[in-house]
Amino acid sequence: MKTVSEFRKSKSKEKISIVTCYDYWSARIIDESDIDAALVGDSLAMVIHGYETTVNADIDLMALHTSAVKRGITNKLIIADMPFLAHRRGKDKLIENAGKLIKAGAQALKIEGGDQDTIDSIRYLIDSGIPVMGHLGLTPQSVHKFGGFKLRGKEKEEADFIIESAGKLEAAGCFGIVLEMVPSQIAKEVTEQISIPTIGIGAGMYMDGQVLVLHDMLGFNKDFSPKFLRKYMDGYSSIMDAVNAYSRDVKNGNFPNKNESY
Structure with missing residues (x-):
């Protein structure tokens, strides 16, 4: 198993491969594969349950799918998404929600955003003994704020925010950061600036690793073909x-x- 500690040490040594995993049958396949880690992403709200965005995933739904994945995976790092607003209801609720995912089988959590409240929540969880991965760029839980699933960081102000936030997430104790839908040169700058691994999805070739939605890379959705996606089967x-x-x-x-x- 690639532990959180081994994950951190992989930077500049070997590329890290991650795919989403939402259920038991795919977890068993991933467990026997060369993949380094499985992400129980809140994208399951869209991919599995047919919602238009990820905001419909709540903590109980995430815990249900995380427990199914855990039953199928024995030797991979399991990372689970903290769903929409789950870390913005005070410290007691934060720990309660995080605890549900850890008890369901996650070994680490991923939290979207780089604002100060989010960073404070991440630091609190890490101080409480829960490993956390950050997520910058296109943060799907903020899709209504952004006005759609669009490239982030094209404008200097937003690019500066992503770069600055990456440093803050590292300082808070994150063991890695996902960069989603970010110009490759911005992603490259972040990757070179921080000492923890960067994981890209639509962020170019300069990352320390990549993550894709399993159903997308397997070509299950014939109508979804963004530029960053490589389909490995039809x-x-x-x-x-x-x-x-x-x-x-x-x-x-x-x-x-x-x-x-x-």
């Missing part, structure tokens, strides 16, 4: 062909045959 067509073949076999009497009967 999952949609493969599954469609398989279920249609099954339906044909049922309808023409070829399934089940004698060898498939008791």
Whole structure:
């Protein structure tokens, strides 16, 4: 297992590979793969439950999926997203919410944002013994504030905020930072500035590692093809062909045959 400590030490030594994982069956596959870590992302609200944004994921939903992933993974680092507003309800609620995810099986949490309140919450969790990964750039929980899923950091003011916030997250004790939908040169500057690993999604080639949504990289969503996404299989067509073949076999009497009967 790549522990949080090993994760930190990977910077400049080897690239880190992360994929999202939301359930038991995919967790078992990831557990036997070369992937370094699994992210139980709040993107499950969109990918699994069909919501338009991630804000519909609450702490109980995240804990439910985290526990399913934990039952399938024994030797990978499991990181779980703190969902929308879960760290903004006071210290008692912060610890309660974080505790639910840790008890469900997460070994670390990921929290979006670089504002002072978020950094204070992250520092409090780390001081309480809970490892935290930061997340800057496009922070999907703030999609309504941003007006959509758009590239962040194009303007100097926002780029400066991302760079400055990365330093603050490192100082707060984060063991890594996700940079999402950020110009590659800004991501490069952040990666060179801080001593903890940067993990990119739509942030270019200069990162210490990369994360992708498993369902996206497997091509399950035929209508989703952003520039940053590389599809490693055409999952949609493969599954469609398989279920249609099954339906044909049922309808023409070829399934089940004698060898498939008791």
